[in-house]
Amino acid sequence: MKNRSLVTIAEHSKEKILYMIELAKQFEENPNKRLLEGKVVATLFFEPSTRTRLSFETAANRLGARVIGFTDPKVTSSSKGETLKDTIKMVSNYADIIVMRHYLEGAARYASEVTNIPIVNAGDGANQHPSQTMLDLYSIHKTQGTLENLNIYLVGDLKYGRTVHSLLMAMRHFNPTFHFIAPQELRMPDEYKIYCKNHQIKYEEHTDFNEDIIANADILYMTRVQRERFTDLDEYERVKNVYILRKDMLRKAKQTMRILHPLPRVNEIAYDVDESPMAYYFQQAQNGLYAREAILCDVLGITLDDVKAFK
Ligand code: CP
Numbered sequence: 001m002k003n004r005s006l007v008t009i010a011e012h013s014k015e016k017i018l019y020m021i022e023l024a025k026q027f028e029e030n031p032n033k034r035l036l037e038g039k040v041v042a043t044l045f046f047e048p049s050t051r052t053r054l055s056f057e058t059a060a061n062r063l064g065a066r067v068i069g070f071t072d073p074k075v076t077s078s079s080k081g082e083t084l085k086d087t088i089k090m091v092s093n094y095a096d097i098i099v100m101r102h103y104l105e106g107a108a109r110y111a112s113e114v115t116n117i118p119i120v121n122a123g124d125g126a127n128q129h130p131s132q133t134m135l136d137l138y139s140i141h142k143t144q145g146t147l148e149n150l151n152i153y154l155v156g157d158l159k160y161g162r163t164v165h166s167l168l169m170a171m172r173h174f175n176p177t178f179h180f181i182a183p184q185e186l187r188m189p190d191e192y193k194i195y196c197k198n199h200q201i202k203y204e205e206h207t208d209f210n211e212d213i214i215a216n217a218d219i220l221y222m223t224r225v226q227r228e229r230f231t232d233l234d235e236y237e238r239v240k241n242v243y244i245l246r247k248d249m250l251r252k253a254k255q256t257m258r259i260l261h262p263l264p265r266v267n268e269i270a271y272d273v274d275e276s277p278m279a280y281y282f283q284q285a286q287n288g289l290y291a292r293e294a295i296l297c298d299v300l301g302i303t304l305d306d307v308k309a310f311k
Contacts, residue, residue, distance in 0.1 A: 005112040009130040014173035023294035034064030042095035043069035118299035133166035135291035156223035
């Protein structure tokens with residue numbers, strides 16, 4: 001069988017992204033379809049997580065699968081020196097799918113090359129977070145009615161933020177205009193700006209963050225400054241509070257604009273913003289369940305027709 005791993009969203013065509021949105025929509029209409037009865041999903045989390053792990057495990061449970069795994073590598077034999085390759089080969093003896101988060105960039109790709117069962121990348125270092133991107137795309141499509149021709153403002157840690165890296169790659173099919181708002185220390189890496197140029201993706205860079213800058217946004221995508229990615233904690237202290245979205249900054253925003261955040265939030269969105277109808281980050285996380293049910297089915301070769309036909 002062809003290995004159907006989800007390692008990077010860059011491998012998805014425009015048609016595939018729109019198909020996955022349609023699949024997720026089916027699960028929003030009915031999340032409880034026991035299409036994975038008899039299957040085992042392994043969730044291997046070498047880094048902390050709340051939403052990604054719990055929504056994948058909820059997705060597996062709602063689809064009728066059983067879940068095994070770990071949330072702390074210290075309680076596994078990797079703490080005794082077992083290699084990632086051996087861990088993946090072992091777990092492949094027990095499970096039908098591996099959902100893995102790892103601190104090393106490229107770990108998911110490597111894992112997919114040493115096993116025949118599908119690997120779902122639940123985040124690899126500062127590299128990619130494709131399942132987050134599927135739920136982001138689903139959320140953008142649901143709130144804007146389209147993915148085409150949108151003004152998308154990415155704010156905060158654009159250097160280490162794997163969610164923004166995945167999102168910009170996925171959006172290449174839909175003629176977006178990106179605005180990168182970041183302090184010098186956390187600006188979008190050159191490799192992603194080159195990616196934009198190679199794929200005719202329009203972008204502007206800003207260091208200011210105020211109501212005038214964001215007035216034309218369709219999507220305002222806030223991100224956390226990730227303490228765990230800094231080797232120099234003095235640098236983290238300098239930039240950690242650099243951008244905070246307050247409610248009064250939304251005065252000039254389009255009424256249809258929606259604020260997304262992959263979460264967790266620390267302090268980059270003030271709590272009074274939660275009351276705004278533009279705040280969409282908690283619904284966005286809920287959409288993660290439907291997007292991840294779609295992903296688990298897709299990597300096992302279960303099609304949209306199968307999902308529609310299942311009662
Ligand atoms: N968005 C996201 O990846 O959240 P968790 O780290 O809680 O999984």
